[in-house]
Amino acid sequence: MLDFSTRPDRNWSWPTAIRFGAGRIAELPAALADLGASNPLFVTDAALVSLEPAQRALGVLRDAGVPFGLFSEVHPNPTGAAVDAGVAAFRAGGHDAVIAFGGGSALDAAKAVALMVRQTRPIWDFEDVGDNWTRVDTADPVPVVAVPTTAGTGSELGRSSIITDTEAGRKMIIFHPIMMPGVAILDPELTVGLPQGLTASTGMDALCHALETFITPNFHPMADGLALQALRMIKEALPRACENGGDLEARADMLVASGMACVALQKGLGGVHALSHALGAVYDLPHGLLNAILLPHVTAENIEHARPRLTELAQLLDLPGRQAESVIAWLEGLRDQLGIPSGLAGLGVVAERQDEVIALALKDPCAAANPAPFDAALATRMLARAMG
Known part of the structure; x- marks a missing residue:
C-alpha cells in the first residue's frame, strides 16, 4: 500500500x-x-x-x-x-x-x-x-x-x-x-464516498482488464508487466476499499491500478468483454457489474487454453494451491466477499435473447484475443455457466 x-x-x-x-x-x-x-x-x-x-x-x-x-x-x-x-x-x-x-x-x-x-x-x-x-x-x-x-x-x-x-x-x-x-x-x-457496491463492481472491472490482458496469447511483455502489477495491487486494495470506504491508501492504490490496467489492455481483452459489451447493449446493464459476474465463469471456460499463464499468475500472486484452478477459486471468493451476484439471471438476463447476445459478442473486437477460439459454441457455454 x-x-x-x-x-x-x-x-x-x-x-x-x-x-x-x-x-x-x-x-x-x-x-x-x-x-x-x-x-x-x-x-x-x-x-x-x-x-x-x-x-x-x-x-x-x-x-x-x-x-x-x-x-x-x-x-x-x-x-x-x-x-x-x-x-x-x-x-x-x-x-x-x-x-x-x-x-x-x-x-x-x-x-x-x-x-x-x-x-x-x-x-x-x-x-x-x-x-x-x-x-x-x-x-x-x-x-x-x-x-x-x-x-x-x-x-x-x-x-x-x-x-x-x-x-x-x-x-x-x-x-x-x-x-x-x-x-x-x-x-x-x-472516490471516498463511492458506495460499497459500486466500489466492488468498478474494482472488479479493473481486475478484469488486468487479468484478461495477462492471459491473452497476444505478445506484449510491457503490457504484461502493467497488468501483473495492477493485479497485485488490486488483490490487496480492493477488499480494503470495500470494507472501509474511507481507507485513502486503498482508494489511491485502486486508482493507480485501474489506470495501469487500462494502459495494459491495448494487448487485448477477451470473452468477458465481448459478452459484457453484448449484454450491455441488449439489456442496458452496468459494464463493471457484468464484467464482475462474467469473469470467474469465462476464465473457467478458458482454463485449458490459458493454463500456463493462469498457473504463473497463481504463483506470482501466491494463491493457495498455486495452480490455474487457484485463480478461479480466488475470483469466486473475492466475488462472494464483495457481495457481487454469482450469476446473470438476477439481472433480468433471459435465455430467450441468448442468440441475440451471442451474435453481438462474436462481432465484438475483443473476441479475437480470447485464449480459446471464441465461437458460438464457446460463447454459449460461457453464458450458460454465467446464468447462475
Whole structure:
C-alpha cells in the first residue's frame, strides 16, 4: 500500500501527464492552463453532477474565476446521441477544452465529445476495426483533462471510448490515439464516498482488464508487466476499499491500478468483454457489474487454453494451491466477499435473447484475443455457466 507519510504527491508522465495525490483536484485550473485552455466544457453524468465530488470540482473552477460550461446529459452506457448533444453544447459555448469528470461512462462520453468536435464523419466511422482510426481528422484536437471518481475503467489513461449505437443495437469501441487525455488528476479523495457496491463492481472491472490482458496469447511483455502489477495491487486494495470506504491508501492504490490496467489492455481483452459489451447493449446493464459476474465463469471456460499463464499468475500472486484452478477459486471468493451476484439471471438476463447476445459478442473486437477460439459454441457455454 502507498505510504502517504513518505510519498504524498507525485507527478508522472505516462505519456498522459498525471497529477496523483489527495486533494489535487485543487489543481484543475493549473491543469487546464498546462493545455492552453481557458473556457472548458465540464462533462459529467446526470447522477453525479449534484453530488459532493462534482460540486467540489466546479467550486474549484468558480473560485479560480475560470469560465466553464456544464454538460451532464450522460447516463450509463453512453450513446451516440449523448455525444452529439455534448458536441452541440461545446460549440454553442465556444469552449476550448473538455473536463471529463466521473466514472467510466462520463469519461468515455467526454473523450468522444472532444474527438467529434473536429470531425465531419459520423462517430461510427471510427470504430476500432482495421484502419478505421486513420479516418480521424487530427487537425486542432480538443484537449482533455480527465478526473476519475471511480477506480474501474481507467478511461482517464485510455485511447478509446465505448459508445452505444442505439439504432444498430450494439456497443462500439471508438479509437484514436488523440483521444488520450492530456492531463489526468488522480485524487483518491474524490472516490471516498463511492458506495460499497459500486466500489466492488468498478474494482472488479479493473481486475478484469488486468487479468484478461495477462492471459491473452497476444505478445506484449510491457503490457504484461502493467497488468501483473495492477493485479497485485488490486488483490490487496480492493477488499480494503470495500470494507472501509474511507481507507485513502486503498482508494489511491485502486486508482493507480485501474489506470495501469487500462494502459495494459491495448494487448487485448477477451470473452468477458465481448459478452459484457453484448449484454450491455441488449439489456442496458452496468459494464463493471457484468464484467464482475462474467469473469470467474469465462476464465473457467478458458482454463485449458490459458493454463500456463493462469498457473504463473497463481504463483506470482501466491494463491493457495498455486495452480490455474487457484485463480478461479480466488475470483469466486473475492466475488462472494464483495457481495457481487454469482450469476446473470438476477439481472433480468433471459435465455430467450441468448442468440441475440451471442451474435453481438462474436462481432465484438475483443473476441479475437480470447485464449480459446471464441465461437458460438464457446460463447454459449460461457453464458450458460454465467446464468447462475
